[in-house]
Amino acid sequence: MSITQAQTVPIPPLAGYSWHLPTVANWAEPIEWAKWRAQLRVPASFRALRPGTTVRTIAVANQKGGVGKTTTVAELGAAAAARDWVVRVIGVDPQKAGLSAWLKPIYPEGLEPKRRRSLTHVFHGACTLDEATYPTRFKGLYVVPAGAKLAGVEKDADLVGRELAISRGIQSSSLGIDLNLLDCGPTLGTLTVAALAAADEVIIPTEAGVMEALGVGDVYNTIRKVQEAYNPKLFVLALILTEWARSGVMKDTAIQLAADFPDAVIAPVRPSVKVKEAVGEEKPIRLHAPRDSAARDFDQLAGVLFGSKEAAA
Numbered sequence: 001m002s003i004t005q006a007q008t009v010p011i012p013p014l015a016g017y018s019w020h021l022p023t024v025a026n027w028a029e030p031i032e033w034a035k036w037r038a039q040l041r042v043p044a045s046f047r048a049l050r051p052g053t054t055v056r057t058i059a060v061a062n063q064k065g066g067v068g069k070t071t072t073v074a075e076l077g078a079a080a081a082a083r084d085w086v087v088r089v090i091g092v093d094p095q096k097a098g099l100s101a102w103l104k105p106i107y108p109e110g111l112e113p114k115r116r117r118s119l120t121h122v123f124h125g126a127c128t129l130d131e132a133t134y135p136t137r138f139k140g141l142y143v144v145p146a147g148a149k150l151a152g153v154e155k156d157a158d159l160v161g162r163e164l165a166i167s168r169g170i171q172s173s174s175l176g177i178d179l180n181l182l183d184c185g186p187t188l189g190t191l192t193v194a195a196l197a198a199a200d201e202v203i204i205p206t207e208a209g210v211m212e213a214l215g216v217g218d219v220y221n222t223i224r225k226v227q228e229a230y231n232p233k234l235f236v237l238a239l240i241l242t243e244w245a246r247s248g249v250m251k252d253t254a255i256q257l258a259a260d261f262p263d264a265v266i267a268p269v270r271p272s273v274k275v276k277e278a279v280g281e282e283k284p285i286r287l288h289a290p291r292d293s294a295a296r297d298f299d300q301l302a303g304v305l306f307g308s309k310e311a312a313a
Helices: 069-082 119-123 148-153 164-170 190-198 212-228 248-260 274-281 293-306
Strands: 056-060 088-094 141-144 179-184 201-206 236-242 265-268
Touching: 056 069, 056 190, 069 088, 069 141, 069 179, 069 293, 088 119, 088 164, 119 148, 119 164, 148 190, 164 190, 179 190, 190 212, 190 236, 201 212, 212 248, 236 248, 236 293, 248 265, 248 274, 265 293, 274 293
Parallel strands: 056 179, 056 201, 088 141, 088 179, 201 236, 236 265
Antiparallel strands: none
């Protein structure tokens, strides 16, 4: 693919508002209910990622469905592109209603459907990751579609070394990508293991609640296994509290996550009907409704995680 092909829609910085979530280094307990608000927890030890000679790769994972993994990938990808990062989002979720149904690939004119490449082809050795990378209509944002038969990778024992297929693809890439964002499915099988084996960091979106906390624990157990088997440098970069609400269970969940992951960012994202509207419009929330609370929350988190190229210069 051409690194500049087909991209016609710019992703500008969000402007026209000055309100941000308060930022704290930690929550001092006990927290009075009257003072409990949506806050961005950024530990004093945290340092923003910077684009450089090494491509950054982040897996967005949780075994529970419907917690906002695809939304997180789309919005953080768009926010990073708005900060002049060259971003590739990779669909590692075999569900049809996945990433490339939202951020659609722009295929070369005249390319027959049977010749369109996807992550499925990468796992089968039929193409490289770069050959499965297509531009979207948004500047700086590229996509690797999952492929209709990606679920079969989980069952195909003949795919020797499949856990390292994504890692090999990223390591051999020559497209000038700054950031890979991997959209994992709602399981902790081979596909998610392959994403974690390729990643430098993990972001875990979750909702509040006991069952949700157990899901985070399961993800972390898988991370530990991947660290031991494939990727010792892997660590949890951030946890996102999606559908944030001012409730006791949300307060308890946030405090527990901060204790379990002392070096990770804990970020609230407030609920918004604009998310489904943006999917229907096939564009990031920040372009569909730039003043929406969820768009602003994701943008503020991106500012913490990614900073800017200028700051790194």
